[in-house]
Amino acid sequence: MRFHLALTLQALWAGVCQAAMQHYPAAWGHYDVCKSQVYSDEGLTWDYMACQPEAADMTQYLKVTLDPPNITCGDPPETYCALENPYMCNNECDATTDELAHPPELMFDTEGRNPTTFWQSTSWKKYPKALLVNITLSWNKTIELTDDIVLTFESGRPEQMVLEKSLDYGRSWQPYQFYATDCLDAFTMEPKTVQDLTQHTLLDIICTEDYSRGYVWKNDKTVRFEIKDRFALFAGPRLHNMASLYGQLDTTKNLRDFFTITDLRIRLLRPATGATMVDENNLSRYFYAISDIKVQGRCKCNLHANSCVYDKEKLSCECEHNTTGPDCGRCKKSYQGRAWSAGSYLPIPKGTANTCIPSNIGPVIRQNVSSLGVANRKEECNCNPFGSVSDRCNGTGFCICKEGTTGPKCQQCLPGYLWDDGCKSRVCDNELLRCQNGGVCVNNVRCSCTSDYSGLLCENHRCESELGGCGGPDSGQAPLTPPSLPGLLLLLLLGPALLRDASCWPALL
Numbered sequence: 001m002r003f004h005l006a007l008t009l010q011a012l013w014a015g016v017c018q019a020a021m022q023h024y025p026a027a028w029g030h031y032d033v034c035k036s037q038v039y040s041d042e043g044l045t046w047d048y049m050a051c052q053p054e055a056a057d058m059t060q061y062l063k064v065t066l067d068p069p070n071i072t073c074g075d076p077p078e079t080y081c082a083l084e085n086p087y088m089c090n091n092e093c094d095a096t097t098d099e100l101a102h103p104p105e106l107m108f109d110t111e112g113r114n115p116t117t118f119w120q121s122t123s124w125k126k127y128p129k130a131l132l133v134n135i136t137l138s139w140n141k142t143i144e145l146t147d148d149i150v151l152t153f154e155s156g157r158p159e160q161m162v163l164e165k166s167l168d169y170g171r172s173w174q175p176y177q178f179y180a181t182d183c184l185d186a187f188t189m190e191p192k193t194v195q196d197l198t199q200h201t202l203l204d205i206i207c208t209e210d211y212s213r214g215y216v217w218k219n220d221k222t223v224r225f226e227i228k229d230r231f232a233l234f235a236g237p238r239l240h241n242m243a244s245l246y247g248q249l250d251t252t253k254n255l256r257d258f259f260t261i262t263d264l265r266i267r268l269l270r271p272a273t274g275a276t277m278v279d280e281n282n283l284s285r286y287f288y289a290i291s292d293i294k295v296q297g298r299c300k301c302n303l304h305a306n307s308c309v310y311d312k313e314k315l316s317c318e319c320e321h322n323t324t325g326p327d328c329g330r331c332k333k334s335y336q337g338r339a340w341s342a343g344s345y346l347p348i349p350k351g352t353a354n355t356c357i358p359s360n361i362g363p364v365i366r367q368n369v370s371s372l373g374v375a376n377r378k379e380e381c382n383c384n385p386f387g388s389v390s391d392r393c394n395g396t397g398f399c400i401c402k403e404g405t406t407g408p409k410c411q412q413c414l415p416g417y418l419w420d421d422g423c424k425s426r427v428c429d430n431e432l433l434r435c436q437n438g439g440v441c442v443n444n445v446r447c448s449c450t451s452d453y454s455g456l457l458c459e460n461h462r463c464e465s466e467l468g469g470c471g472g473p474d475s476g477q478a479p480l481t482p483p484s485l486p487g488l489l490l491l492l493l494l495g496p497a498l499l500r501d502a503s504c505w506p507a508l509l
């Protein structure tokens with residue numbers, strides 16, 4: 001029953017989407033690309049989604065830079081001892097021998113079963129001068145992080161480090177998170193964990209001691225930046241209204257910017273020592289070694305592309321909606337009929353693709369004014385009373401047409417609209433886009449519902465007061481069942497196909 005309901009809702013929305021997508025002539029370009037065909041009770045229909053590329057392993061596309069450049073071990077060759085046992089010194093590093101070299105690319109290779117491959121720094125020979133290493137990961141493209149950043153250390157985890165981000169290709173940097181065995185001592189910050197954050201402080205920069213404890217490093221070698229937990233905080237534990245969440249994603253620039261980067265920088269400030277005192281007689285115990293770095297994300301395309309290509313060592317969005325630029329951040333030259341704006345997380349029809357429209361047609365669309373009206377400039381306009389805002393043109397010479405209407409007198413309908421005392425959006429017919437629950441399609445523009453149902457397609461059961469709400473697409477009310485956290489994360493993180501209207505919850509969870 002639940003499955004059937006899901007399919008029906010999907011089909012219903014696909015139907016409404018089809019009706020609503022025909023505002024612009026197809027010749028203007030592909031504005032409705034972010035859809036896929038799905039089979040449902042109604043046959044083959046379209047399923048609309050937010051227009052963004054799939055999340056992917058972004059470490060395939062980065063350039064890594066180390067500072068200082070000669071900080072990688074092996075030149076000259078060196079032998080290292082184990083942190084926990086100064087007499088176990090069988091870790092050799094020699095840059096001239098493949099088997100003994102530890103270059104930076106070994107942080108991003110695919111790990112086989114054994115042995116682990118890793119990058120390694122020189123040892124802390126210059127103690128007490130700090131052993132500082134910056135590892136910079138550059139994409140030369142804005143990307144949006146969708147999952148936790150995870151660093152896996154082969155040696156002990158550093159006692160002090162900072163993870164930083166850049167949004168301007170490395171010109172300026174902001175901290176993402178501080179890590180230390182003692183946050184107060186290292187950074188004069190109170191130690192916190194991501195669990196200490198609230199919905200109001202989820203973008204706060206914290207120092208955590210969770211990933212730096214020296215003596216237990218063998219049990220856990222990872223250092224994380226918790227992105228999923230912050231997303232969950234944003235959504236809130238008692239989220240009832242998915243439409244409101246999408247609305248926030250569309251409007252909460254701070255949140256989107258927080259997870260948007262062009263570069264990441266790992267600043268290693270103090271290696272693991274496992275003790276309060278550093279053993280000055282055996283400094284070859286102290287070094288950094290990283291076996292793996294995970295960065296999951298997607299190209300930022302401003303919701304105007306559903307794919308991103310890697311060509312000539314560069315990522316770029318395959319822009320749709322007549323947009324262009326590496327991030328689809330502007331309108332194409334001849335499509336500047338109105339100002340560029342980002343697309344929407346809400347798929348058609350609730351959201352908008354914000355398609356760039358042709359330069360020569362923009363003013364007409366903006367004002368919905370008939371071009372032929374110019375020639376009647378000084379005469380009575382005789383605008384169609386149903387299709388125009390007023391039957392007079394008030395000295396402007398133009399008839400001002402209502403939505404969906406065109407022609408010199410506003411007497412014609414745009415594609416997707418049908419005449420019914422003015423142009424009404426085509427919402428139903430007796431074949432594909434049926435009215436639901438016994439409703440009857442009237443003139444293809446409205447459903448006449450039975451007394452128990454309401455809504456555009458009679459999809460809403462009139463609510464029993466004790467139930468407190470129905471949560472249909474037009475009700476503006478919350479679904480009765482709050483979404484589960486795993487479902488929410490799926491929606492937010494895993495891919496554009498999962499981002500769609502609140503009405504589709506049953507299909508997802």
Ligand SMILES: [Ca+2]
Pocket residue numbers: 106107108109110111116117118291292
């Ligand atoms: Ca590796």
